[in-house]
Amino acid sequence: MDDSTLHVYTILFVMITVVLVYTSRYFLARRARRLSQGRAPGFKRLSGWLGEAIEAGRPLHLSFGSAGIDRENAAVAAAEAELFYHIIKAARSGDVAPVISTSSSATVPLCQDTIRRAWDGDDRRARAQWFPGGSRSLAFAAGLTATMQVEDPSAHILAGSFGPELALILDSAERQGQGSFAVSDQLEGGAIAFAMADEVLIGEQLFSAAAWLSHESTARADASAQDLWRGLLIALMAILVLINVAGQLSIASWSLVVGAALALAFIGIILFRRR
């Protein structure tokens, strides 16, 4: 495929996404309001942590990691700012504002803006904290774990871009008896989160996490647009695999391929409905 064709496909992809986002918002506006928070994956212990933070007068610690609005993972920072907004709003009845940390200096204003929108109390400026990242974000992890001994949060919500340094933060949280929720756009971070965090989300759930906590229909509609794209992509890949198999195996007749495709589609629909 030459570059020009690839560019045309890219433009088409963006345009279709725009249409999908608007269409989802239009059609899912009413349905989304009925979604219950109880179905939220990875958030089973969040209400407990929130209650503990409010009762004990301890903060929650939220972290973007190295996700920054001036980097290639700007979308991760934008998505997690939305998640943090809903978490801070839920913690608003407490006395101590949550702490948001980042290793991207450009994200400091985003942290302060998120706290300003969701929290009404005083001293909000000091609740956004920047730590220099260093070459492998180890300096960030070291600074963070030292600071968290001072702040003594009830739990850590680590949602953003984390690599292996996540192990240091989660280990520190475990030793101090603090809860942890982790999700990362990096594969190493995701694996460590699965092994060490109390609650975990994987992969693209990073972008739909806010939809589970929000009562706004628009957030759920955006997540649905993402689901729809994923479904289309899976269907396309399945069709290509089946066509390839049909061409290579003599026993795989077209009727068998169509049967297999229908069976796969049926299983896919059932799994999607049961989520």
Add this chain to the structure above:
Amino acid sequence: MSRAQRIGIAFSAFIAFAVGLITLLSLLLGGRPELYAELAGAPVFASLMTLPAAVMLRLVAITSAVTIVIGISNLLYVHLGRVVRGAFFSIVMIASFALTIWWYWSKQGDTSLLAAVQVPIESALAALLFLSMVGGGARVLGKRADIWGLLFVTVLVVVLLGSLPIESLAPVRAWSDWLMEIPVSAGARAILLGIALGTVVTGVRVLLGQDRSYRG
């Protein structure tokens, strides 16, 4: 919300939308004369199309450099507040900051402190990281006592054994290689594809001015 605030929100959303759209189109359509083959001055037009993206990306680079000052100010603000309360680590941080500035200024830009202090400390942290990861791996089944936790630990053990340079473990190495090449590679691609789709949808939301930061 007052009328002036509503106008401000609409204005900021419009600016974001316009700048985002122009930059996106410039990145996608700029520098490709073959797309405008029917136009007379196709090369000049294609070159002009790259200009908005180049200007915006230059602006981003400059703004990013300025935000370092915001980061350092934030660091000092937070830790000076804690020094008043007698936090030991914050006192060490402020003293190290002052010492580094003084050193750099008095030694005419000498960065030997970086090599002498930060590099060994980061190496020590990397060693600590190894211990944390081993400890975390050992606790997996305590945290996730289900089929997925068991699968995680099994794969971990097979891959670790497969990486050992012992001749009698050759069959395990074959299993380890297969795991890394087929299921792990497929899973990693699936996760990255999902993240890419999420990035596009979030990017479109920001581009359309629907993000919360534009809502006042």
